[in-house]
Amino acid sequence: MLQTVPAPPPPDVTPAAPAMLAIRGLHAAYGQSEVLHGLDIAVAPGEIVAVMGRNGMGKSTLMKTLMGILPATSGTIAIDGHDVTGLKSHARVARGLAYVPQGRMIFSTMTVQENIETGLTVTGARRVPEDLYAMFPVLLEMKDRRGGNLSGGQQQQLAIARALASRPKVLLLDEPTEGIQPSIIREMGRTLKAIRDARGLSIVVSEQVLSFAMDVADRVLVIENGAIVHESLRADIDEAQVARFLSV
Amino acid sequence: MFGDYSLGDLGAIFAMQGFAGLILFSVYLLMALGLAIIFGQMGVINMAHGEFMILGAYVTYLCSTFFQSYLPSLFPIYFFVAMGLAFLASGALGMLVEWGLIRFLYKRPLDTLLATWGLSLILQQAYRSIFGAREVGVELPAWLIGSVQVTDTIEVPINGLFVMAVTLLITGAVALLIFRSRFGQQMRAVMANRAMAGAVGIDTDKVDRTTFGLGCGIAGVAGSAFTMIGSTGPTSGQLYIVDTFLIVVFGGAASLVGTIASAFSISQTQSTLEFFLSGSMAKVLTLLAVVGILMLRPQGLFTLKVRR
Helix, strand or coil, X not given: CCCCCCCCCCCCCCCCCCCCEEEEEEEEEEXXXXXXXXXXXXXXXXXXXXXECCCCCCHHHHHHHHHCCCCEEEEEEEXXXXXXXXXXXXXXXXXXXXXXXXXXXXXXXCEHHHHHHHXXXXXXXXXXXXXXXXXXXXXXXXXXXXHHHCCHHHHHHHHHHHHHCCCCCEEEEECCCCCCCHHHHHHHHHHHHHHHHHHCCEEEEEECCHHHHHHHCCEEEEEECCEXXXXXXXXXXXXXXXXXXXXX | CCCCCXXXXXXXXXXXXXXXXXXXXXXXXXXXXXHHHHHHHHCCCCCCHHHHHHHHHHHHHHXXXXXXXXXXXXXXXXXXXXXXXXXXXXXXXXXXXXXXXXXXXXXXXXXXXXXXXXXXXXXXXXXXXXXXXXXXXXXXXXXXXXXXXXXXXXXXXXXXXXXXXXXXXXXXXXHXXXXXXXXXXXXXXXXXXXXXXXXXXXXXXXXXXXXXXXHHHHHHHXXXXXXXXXXXXXXXXXXXXXHHHHHHHHHCXXXXXXXXXXXXXXHHHHHHHHHHCCXXXXXXXXXXXXXXXXXXXXXXXXXXXXXX
């Protein structure tokens, strides 16, 4: 069925505060085929933004490009006013970006504690801060277990703890609900908001599950074929309209 | 083949060949450690690893002649200095090679094979031009010469004991480095998932360079130890590289315990068989056994059991 939703003039919902994460005209490609066709996104300090879209629309590519795993072909990415477009991943982490990838990608042969400690690299700290374990008590219980032997939900917590260990200003989560049971998804929504409230960091989360996005996000963007086609604040979101974008 | 020997003789032969095997084991283990670290982390098969070892051997040779002519009073301890210098020289060359050659080829594993093979030829010719084609031997200080008489028929050489002690020390240090230090943690993270290691803030380029230098440095120490059991020539490294590959594959890549176990079993088998058969038959039998075991266990002797 042909989508006849007219591309609305982008509503002026960009917050007035200077952006913590500013993306301008971002293009990215796998080899010759371009996947992102010029994205402009601004995320305010302390804001949670959900990027929604179906499979293959460019959500993960956006995350990888922001993280420097995939090079941007043009456009700029700035964190807290610093341009990071040309930097390697580890230098972006030092600038305040942290990443929880799709599939979690924890280091499975390393212990839980060692996994978190890898996140400390850019801070120079030697010990895992107490507040991380306080946030995820289950990780303290399992700190000497190998990461690979944790359940999916526990691995997700570990991946978030590892990302937070670098004291980020902007946290990127790529499909955090994938493969996680519903009760844990709700729990995770609460945790993310608690993290934001406690640390004042900005969060960009890519999602396919609308209820989760509605639960955590202050603002929802819809990405389709590598471009933002819809944007609205949570307060005045038209759920039916967003759901239409997500239906296959 | 045992017919001509009495039971007591056989016991003594096994003990002494077993000990000779232990010295071989030491050199193999040090070589394989470096090769396994580099292969495990970067997926680079370093064909020039033998030449890094020989660089260590030549450094030891230079030290030996230098101390003999200029510092004869310190000659008894020159070997410790030589080992340190061998580590530094091979390690520095390794880091230079990683920076100038290998890092451009990480996405092309077959090309690294060719490139490092070419490097090994270049290094061999360099050694030939600098040190001459003749093999050189080092002068051992007096305290390393001789042997300990254990029983009437069994005696063990002191330099062998020394080499083994050094090997144990280095293996222990490497294990500590990999499993206890912050750098080792970063190494293991890069080994597990390079892109993700970068995304948690680890400078993967720096870790790669240091790892390559470390692996080559350990090969240099192996070369230093090697001077005690063989003479050093431009192509001596070639004799060891194949066996070392065999050990790394047999042990299961990226497993420290596996590398130790496989270096031990291969060197012991070879050394014991060599006494009763010819050297090449010993090699053939060892190879056949390894091939047989690898057909049953393609992943090598030891692997970690963990959900991926």
